[in-house]
Amino acid sequence: MEKDQEFQFTIEAGKAERHYWADLWRYRELFYILAWRDISVRYKQTIIGVLWAILRPLLTMMIFVVVFGKIAKLPSEGVPYPIFVFAAMLPWTFFSSAFADASNSLISNSNLISKVYFPRLIIPTASVIVSVVDFLISFVILMALMAWYNYWPSWHLLTLPFFLLLSFFTVLGAGLFVASLNVKYRDFRFVIPFVVQLGLYISPVGFSTTIVPEQYRLFYYLNPMVGVIDGFRWAISGGQTALNETEILMSIGITLVLCIIGIRHFRKTEKNFADVI
Amino acid sequence: MTVAIKVENLSKKYLIQHEKKSAHYETFSESIIQTGKSVIDKIRLPWGNGGIEQSTEEEFWALKNINFEINQGDKVGVIGRNGAGKSTLLKVLSRITGPTTGKIHINGRIASLLEVGTGFHPELTGRENIFLNGAILGMSRKEIRKKFDEIVAFAEVDKFLDTPVKRYSSGMYVRLAFAVAAHLESEILVVDEVLAVGDARFQRKCLGKMREVSKAGRTILFVSHNMAAIKALCDFGIYMCDGKALPISSVSDAFLNYSVQDKESNRVRFPVEVDELIIYSVDIGQDDVWSLSELDGSKQIKISIEFEVLSDLNLFRLGFFVKGNTGELLLRSLLADWNEDYEDIKAGKYCVTGIIDRAFFIEGSYLFELHASRYGIKDYGVNKRISIPIKILSPAEYNTAHIGEPHVGVVLAHDEWTINKYLN
Numbered sequence: 001m002e003k004d005q006e007f008q009f010t011i012e013a014g015k016a017e018r019h020y021w022a023d024l025w026r027y028r029e030l031f032y033i034l035a036w037r038d039i040s041v042r043y044k045q046t047i048i049g050v051l052w053a054i055l056r057p058l059l060t061m062m063i064f065v066v067v068f069g070k071i072a073k074l075p076s077e078g079v080p081y082p083i084f085v086f087a088a089m090l091p092w093t094f095f096s097s098a099f100a101d102a103s104n105s106l107i108s109n110s111n112l113i114s115k116v117y118f119p120r121l122i123i124p125t126a127s128v129i130v131s132v133v134d135f136l137i138s139f140v141i142l143m144a145l146m147a148w149y150n151y152w153p154s155w156h157l158l159t160l161p162f163f164l165l166l167s168f169f170t171v172l173g174a175g176l177f178v179a180s181l182n183v184k185y186r187d188f189r190f191v192i193p194f195v196v197q198l199g200l201y202i203s204p205v206g207f208s209t210t211i212v213p214e215q216y217r218l219f220y221y222l223n224p225m226v227g228v229i230d231g232f233r234w235a236i237s238g239g240q241t242a243l244n245e246t247e248i249l250m251s252i253g254i255t256l257v258l259c260i261i262g263i264r265h266f267r268k269t270e271k272n273f274a275d276v277i
Numbered sequence: 278m279t280v281a282i283k284v285e286n287l288s289k290k291y292l293i294q295h296e297k298k299s300a301h302y303e304t305f306s307e308s309i310i311q312t313g314k315s316v317i318d319k320i321r322l323p324w325g326n327g328g329i330e331q332s333t334e335e336e337f338w339a340l341k342n343i344n345f346e347i348n349q350g351d352k353v354g355v356i357g358r359n360g361a362g363k364s365t366l367l368k369v370l371s372r373i374t375g376p377t378t379g380k381i382h383i384n385g386r387i388a389s390l391l392e393v394g395t396g397f398h399p400e401l402t403g404r405e406n407i408f409l410n411g412a413i414l415g416m417s418r419k420e421i422r423k424k425f426d427e428i429v430a431f432a433e434v435d436k437f438l439d440t441p442v443k444r445y446s447s448g449m450y451v452r453l454a455f456a457v458a459a460h461l462e463s464e465i466l467v468v469d470e471v472l473a474v475g476d477a478r479f480q481r482k483c484l485g486k487m488r489e490v491s492k493a494g495r496t497i498l499f500v501s502h503n504m505a506a507i508k509a510l511c512d513f514g515i516y517m518c519d520g521k522a523l524p525i526s527s528v529s530d531a532f533l534n535y536s537v538q539d540k541e542s543n544r545v546r547f548p549v550e551v552d553e554l555i556i557y558s559v560d561i562g563q564d565d566v567w568s569l570s571e572l573d574g575s576k577q578i579k580i581s582i583e584f585e586v587l588s589d590l591n592l593f594r595l596g597f598f599v600k601g602n603t604g605e606l607l608l609r610s611l612l613a614d615w616n617e618d619y620e621d622i623k624a625g626k627y628c629v630t631g632i633i634d635r636a637f638f639i640e641g642s643y644l645f646e647l648h649a650s651r652y653g654i655k656d657y658g659v660n661k662r663i664s665i666p667i668k669i670l671s672p673a674e675y676n677t678a679h680i681g682e683p684h685v686g687v688v689l690a691h692d693e694w695t696i697n698k699y700l701n
């Protein structure tokens with residue numbers, strides 16, 4: 001028997017696996033399969049089925065238009081109010097649903113975690129992907145809305161994927177962090193809905209960033225979604241709404257920090273998920 | 278031969294919480310308060326004070342310093358009592374949870390099956406669940422598509438492929454789940470107690486499938502409480518007890534260890550007194566050598582029991598039961614079996630000796646349990662306290678042409694054959 005046999009991999013106490021990212025690639029189909037499962041399960045045993053995917057954002061938008069546009073009469077920088085709101089609601093709905101789902105994803109898949117191995121990172125990521133699909137559906141509605149108002153996009157729209165990507169990583173970083181905390185401390189189950197609700201009011205969804213007093217702006221930009229939402233508006237309105245590089249850079253910076261903290265904490269605690277969940 | 282799995286100094290620690298209110302998970306605030314408290318304690322008592330510190334957590338070592346090597350193509354059964362650490366070992370091997378200390382080297386793709394139907398979603402159809410479950414177990418869609426028909430045929434659910442599995446009978450559900458898992462392709466397969474599902478016919482089918490899989494040269498690590506299943510499937514055994522593992526041995530030796538260690542934890546302390554019966558000793562031997570644990574199959578087996586009864590008894594029965602290593606009863610042999618007069622016994626001290634014919638048991642591990650009862654009145658229950666594991670070797674003159682050939686059947690017979698050749 002050869003003693004110095006090369007082993008394909010080694011599990012060692014307290015050491016991160018070298019094959020983690022390779023494994024992630026090997027299990028890449030699982031991203032898709034888990035996301036597909038969540039989507040196809042969601043509308044089972046409902047009468048109108050997939051129609052809910054369209055109805056939900058549409059109804060929320062109408063409420064916003066009535067409350068902020070008609071009752072509060074907030075300025076919309078010359079863009080039709082429904083489009084102004086919807087352009088911001090797209091990233092916000094994406095963020096809030098992805099954040100809530102990702103944070104709870106590990107717990108709702110605890111049966112998988114305690115019985116099968118695969119890179120755990122896949123679970124929260126797959127739930128963010130589900131929200132991306134929802135986003136795309138809402139985006140089609142927006143296109144229809146713009147056609148209705150005869151409001152045509154310009155080249156600015158081509159920058160939209162960048163802002164989507166930015167919000168994807170914002171929510172992934174935050175989601176991974178909270179999801180891994182949630183495994184051990186179930187308090188976060190109660191914190192998450194609160195954060196999502198509060199976030200709606202401290203993000204420029206129903207109103208424009210311009211109504212925030214100048215001296216508080218920098219502080220306001222600490223919310224990474226401010227840059228994302230303003231970016232979305234800017235791209236959709238063809239540059240009609242304001243967007244400055246400070247908020248974009250801050251948004252990118254904070255997203256980066258969130259991702260580093262999130263992935264680090266996730267990787268550190270991941271090995272013991274099965275023990276504490 | 279190449280090594281498939283090599284485990285070095287593997288240990289796994291769990292922290293058990295001793296809390297009255299929240300048993301399962303701590304709350305964030307609690308942990309903050311705890312941290313705060315310990316900081317304050319540190320400041321107040323910088324040199325520490327063991328007496329004051331209130332420990333709410335206890336360490337529990339589920340695995341203690343485990344070492345073994347499994348060669349490629351070996352089929353290894355892991356046996357031991359509940360809580361011995363078998364499942365934890367499989368969990369660490371399949372990377373579900375990390376070890377506390379030690380290393381595991383693995384060669385080849387490892388697939389683990391710790392539960393049947395992990396990830397099945399009740400709302401999805403059978404067809405959808407095959408893909409979902411397959412992907413979770415690490416199969417690619419291409420692989421699943423290739424094996425799809427085979428899986429469906431094995432599970433016998435072709436009529437219900439497009440029905441949500443929540444409408445399945447539990448038998449169908451389990452069949453489908455096992456079918457997916459059974460078609461996993463991997464060099465190493467880790468299986469925990471999954472055959473305990475379905476009806477007897479399906480269990481046989483599963484076992485057959487496992488055997489087929491094992492013939493393909495794959496390495497298998499198998500935990501089950503179904504000893505017959507382990508015997509049928511595995512060549513080697515690891516006996517685990519209290520988180521420790523004995524070196525890999527043959528399956529029958531592992532079972533012998535199992536029964537020995539199992540009894541060792543409550544080793545018999547003679548005399549054993551039950552009501553009016555006192556047992557002073559029980560001994561097994563051959564020729565005039567006693568206290569043997571390994572017997573020669575070509576010689577008679579002697580059993581001697583010293584006991585005392587404190588009053589005159591009728592309907593008294595004393596003797597032993599011999600069980601095979603899966604616990605099945607093979608032989609009952611009692612003092613009064615062939616002589617009813619022995620059932621009436623006067624108060625006093627006795628020594629009885631029983632003899633089992635030579636060349637009666639096939640080679641293997643057995644358990645000799647003492648039996649004492651009064652027919653229809655009571656069982657003294659001494660079998661729980663006095664049982665002796667015995668290994669019996671093949672008679673030297675038996676099957677001499679093929680010494681290594683495994684024994685078949687349950688008993689040997691000291692049979693005599695003659696052959697006569699016809700002249701034309």
